[in-house]
Amino acid sequence: xxxxxxxxxxxxxxxxxxxxxxxxxxxxxxxxxxxxxxxxxxxxxxxxxxxxxxxxxxxxxxxxxxxxxxxxxxxxxxxxxxxxxxxxxxxxxxxxxxxxxxxxxxxxxxxxxxxxxxxxxxxxxxxxxxxxxxxxxxxxxx
Amino acid sequence: xxxxxxxxxxxxxxxxxxxxxxxxxxxxxxxxxxxxxxxxxxxxxxxxxxxxxxxxxxxxxxxxxxxxxxxxxxxxxxxxxxxxxxxxxxxxxxxxxxxxxxxxxxxxxxxxxxxxxxxxxxxxxxxxxxxxxxxxxxxxxxxxxxxxxxxxxxxxxxxxxxxxxxxxxxxxxxxxxxxxxxxxxxxxxxxxxxxxxxxxxxxxxxxxxxxxxxxxxxxxxxxxxxxxxxxxxxxxxxxxxxxxxxxxxxxxxxxxxxxxxxxxxxxxxxxxxxxxxxxxxxxxxxxxxxxxxxxxxxxxxxxxxxxxxxxxxxxxxxxxxxxxxxxxxxxxxxxxxxxxxxxxxxxxxxxxxxxxxxxxxxxxxxxxxxxxxxxxxxxxxxxxxxxxxxxxxxxxxxxxx
Numbered sequence: 271x272x273x274x275x276x277x278x279x280x281x282x283x284x285x286x287x288x289x290x291x292x293x294x295x296x297x298x299x300x301x302x303x304x305x306x307x308x309x310x311x312x313x314x315x316x317x318x319x320x321x322x323x324x325x326x327x328x329x330x331x332x333x334x335x336x337x338x339x340x341x342x343x344x345x346x347x348x349x350x351x352x353x354x355x356x357x358x359x360x361x362x363x364x365x366x367x368x369x370x371x372x373x374x375x376x377x378x379x380x381x382x383x384x385x386x387x388x389x390x391x392x393x394x395x396x397x398x399x400x401x402x403x404x405x406x407x408x409x410x411x412x
Numbered sequence: 413x414x415x416x417x418x419x420x421x422x423x424x425x426x427x428x429x430x431x432x433x434x435x436x437x438x439x440x441x442x443x444x445x446x447x448x449x450x451x452x453x454x455x456x457x458x459x460x461x462x463x464x465x466x467x468x469x470x471x472x473x474x475x476x477x478x479x480x481x482x483x484x485x486x487x488x489x490x491x492x493x494x495x496x497x498x499x500x501x502x503x504x505x506x507x508x509x510x511x512x513x514x515x516x517x518x519x520x521x522x523x524x525x526x527x528x529x530x531x532x533x534x535x536x537x538x539x540x541x542x543x544x545x546x547x548x549x550x551x552x553x554x555x556x557x558x559x560x561x562x563x564x565x566x567x568x569x570x571x572x573x574x575x576x577x578x579x580x581x582x583x584x585x586x587x588x589x590x591x592x593x594x595x596x597x598x599x600x601x602x603x604x605x606x607x608x609x610x611x612x613x614x615x616x617x618x619x620x621x622x623x624x625x626x627x628x629x630x631x632x633x634x635x636x637x638x639x640x641x642x643x644x645x646x647x648x649x650x651x652x653x654x655x656x657x658x659x660x661x662x663x664x665x666x667x668x669x670x671x672x673x674x675x676x677x678x679x680x681x682x683x684x685x686x687x688x689x690x691x692x693x694x695x696x697x698x699x700x701x702x703x704x705x706x707x708x709x710x711x712x713x714x715x716x717x718x719x720x721x722x723x724x725x726x727x728x729x730x731x732x733x734x735x736x737x738x739x740x741x742x743x744x745x746x747x748x749x750x751x752x753x754x755x756x757x758x759x760x761x762x763x764x765x766x767x768x769x770x771x772x773x774x775x776x777x778x779x780x781x782x783x784x785x786x787x788x789x790x791x792x793x794x795x796x797x798x799x800x801x802x803x804x805x806x807x808x809x810x811x812x813x
Contacts, residue, residue, distance in 0.1 A: 284444045285440065337645070339459040339460075339546075339566035340461065342466060342567060343464060344465070345465065346465030363444055365445075365564055365568055366563070366565040366568075368444045369440075369565045369567050369568040369571075370567075372437050373469060
């Protein structure tokens with residue numbers, strides 16, 4: 271856990287939280303309805319996280335997709351199985367994503383420095399502090 | 413956000429815990445999108461879903477004492493009285509259904525159970541500020557009615573129904589409503605079904621944005637605009653569009669662009685539509701069913717179907733989903749007799765994507781809607797997308813060419 275910090279930058283708080291955890295990174299938009307609540311995995315066919323776990327991870331993703339109601343159910347089912355993501359780092363916001371993060375009490379940040387996206391990769395250790403408005407990476411610490 | 417005294421009181425709990433929590437969500441959304449203040453909404457549409465997450469949130473607000481202070485219509489779940497004679501529900505499915513009905517009744521929605529409120533009994537006017545959830549409905553009222561709504565989640569819309577407010581941001585502001593993408597329609601787009609294909613095609617080229625359609629050779633019907641609003645939001649995020657000479661903020665192309673240059677230009681060619689048709693419509697042979705009405709069919713569409721069915725007997729099942737008003741009208745007009753006389757069914761208050769298809773698992777059929785095919789295929793049914801006349805002919809013959 272003591273590997274060096276390779277990045278520290280600013281982020282914008284949407285919902286609050288001070289969390290640390292393992293990054294799971296995708297270039298694809300995420301539909302939180304297309305998840306397996308029991309395993310906490312993405313099940314959308316052809317998604318670059320298909321079969322990968324988001325439960326208890328910090329999800330770094332471009333944004334959400336899907337209709338106006340189903341994604342809350344996906345996040346609710348994940349929460350019931352203690353398989354919610356630990357935090358969300360979004361490229362862009364939608365009303366659906368913001369309202370779901372508030373309702374399901376998941377820390378959500380956006381507007382992260384470009385440099386973060388150049389460095390971040392799966393398995394990196396991320397720390398987010400929304401009060402400070404900071405996000406940092408320790409390479410390969412998890 | 414800058415809240416007035418009453419809004420601050422709402423947030424602090426003076427009007428009850430439910431109102432305070434609804435305000436907290438709306439303020440959170442407002443802050444996220446840099447809204448300066450709240451504005452009043454005149455009407456709301458909620459995409460009730462008959463799912464556990466939806467039920468949990470509605471129940472929470474009910475138990476906290478929240479009640480709708482604005483007219484709020486709702487999407488369909490399923491018509492229990494009708495489907496009890498068709499299929500068997502699990503105890504869990506029935507419980508979620510009953511509890512959903514009870515929660516929404518208590519919170520005080522208008523129980524319309526239809527997904528095309530803009531044709532029936534929740535019709536906003538030009539520049540009217542509303543909160544519409546259901547992606548197709550919010551796109552339609554923004555684009556075709558010229559009303560002002562963001563692409564609400566079902567829950568944010570419910571919060572607006574309870575508080576009467578929404579944050580002022582996004583598509584409520586004129587400058588965000590200008591077209592950013594010029595879509596030159598080179599293909600012939602004429603029939604209502606062509607708009608299903610157009611709505612399917614465009615998001616392959618632009619995932620999100622505000623397109624302006626230019627070059628359409630024929631004026632789209634109400635049904636065509638309904639199809640377009642719906643399908644654009646299955647694989648894309650298109651909160652509003654313009655059609656030059658048709659939609660209210662696009663008297664001219666310059667109006668739609670608000671005098672600026674478009675950020676992007678794309679074209680829709682015959683090859684694009686042919687490709688969509690190939691992907692969605694391919695398949696032939698014997699069929700077991702036809703399911704139509706995603707979104708709910710209009711009285712015009714039901715009338716056209718009945719005209720094709722007069723004196724005919726169907727070889728496959730045929731299901732028509734529509735609003736309770738259209739069901740009643742189709743009875744009064746004698747259309748329901750013709751459809752049911754041929755062996756078809758016309759159901760009100762129901763969505764196609766509900767646990768009502770156990771008897772069709774593993775079977776093959778037709779639908780008029782790419783959205784229906786996308787969602788209902790999760791229920792282990794194989795769906796081919798064709799125009800309404802093709803669907804009806806296939807149901808008569810029991811096969812598709």
